[in-house]
Amino acid sequence: MGFHFHSIVRAKQLIQRPLSNSKDVPKGYLAVYVGDESKMKRFVIPVTFLNRPPFQKLLSQAEEKFGFDHPMGALTIPCKEDTFIDLISRLTA
Template sequence: MINPKKLIKMARKWQKMAAMRRKRISLPRTDEVLDADRCSTSSVADKGHFVVCSADKKRFVIPLVYLNNEIFRGLLQVSEEEFGIQITGPIILPCDSVFMDYMISIIQRGVAKDLERALILSIDSSYCSSSSYFHQEQNNEQLLLCAC
C-alpha cells in the first residue's frame, strides 16, 4: 500500500522530470479508451484528469479523484516498481486494458474496504497483466473477487 506522502513525493518527482525536458506531458482529451498510436503529442487531458496507458497500449483518461483510491495508488506503485518514472508520455501501468476496465468499474461502483484491501494485496505485475484470465472471468465478477 502506498501512503499519501509517498504518492505526493512520486508526483513531485514526475513533475520535476517533466520540467527538465521543457516539454509538456502529452495527454488525450477524450474520456474513452484510445489506441496509443492515435493519440498525438499535442493533446492535453481536460482539467481534473490525467492519462495512464495499459501494457497493451490502450490509453485511459482518469479523473484526479481516483488518486484518493487505494486500488489505483497500488497500481501506480506497481507501475513505478516495474517501469520506473518516465520523463515523457503517459504513465504505463503493467495491466492490460481488460484489467483496467475492471478496476475502473470497481472504483466507480465503490467496493467495501475489505474487498479493496484484498485487491490491493493481489496486485502484482504478473497477475494484472494476464489478460487471458480476465477475458475468461470478466463476466463473473464474484469469482474474480474471490480469486483475489
Template sequence: MKQLIRRLTRVAESSTQYYLLRSEQAKRRTRRSASGVPEGHLPVYVGEEEMERFVVSARFLNHPVFAELLKRSAQEYGYEQEGVLRIPCRVVVFERILELLKKGKAEEEIVRLFSEDFV
C-alpha cells in the same frame, strides 16, 4: 436623457465584461481540448504488450488500488518515466476497476479483482 445614457453605458460595460468572460472560458476549453484531456483528469497507458490509452479522473488516484498500480508501474518502468504514465495491468482488468470506481462499488470487490489478476 442623462439617465438613458447612464443605463446604456452600464449595459455596454456589462456586455463587454460578459464577452471577456466568455472569451476566457473559450480559451481554457481550447487549451484542454488541444491535449484531449479534460481538467481534473490525466492520461495513462495501460497494458502489458500493447498499450491502450485511458483518461482517468484524478480523484481515483487516492484509491488504494491506484496506489498499488502506481507502485507496480514504478517497479516496472522506474520512477523517472517520461511522457504519459504507463501502468502494467491487463486492459480488461483496468477497465473493470474503473467501472467499479465510477459506480462507487465496495473497495473490497475492487481489491479482490485486482488481487486475482496479479496472483
C-alpha cells in the same frame, strides 16, 4: 458484491474517449497508458482515482516496473486492459 452493468458501461465510456494529444485531456483528468509493452492503450481517468487504494496498488506496480522512466512519456500502468477496466468500473460505482 456484484457489479451493475450500467456502471461498467459508464466506466468504459468515461475512460475510452478517443483523444489525440495531451491538449485533449480535460481539467481534472489524467491520461494513462495501460497494457503490455507490445500493445498499450491510452485512457483518460479522473485524477481523483489516484488517491483510491486499489489505484495506489497499480501505481506501486508501475513504479516497481518503470521507476520514473515511463516508455510512453506518460504514466504507464503494467496490467491487462480488462483488469484496468474492471478496476475503473469498481471505482466509478
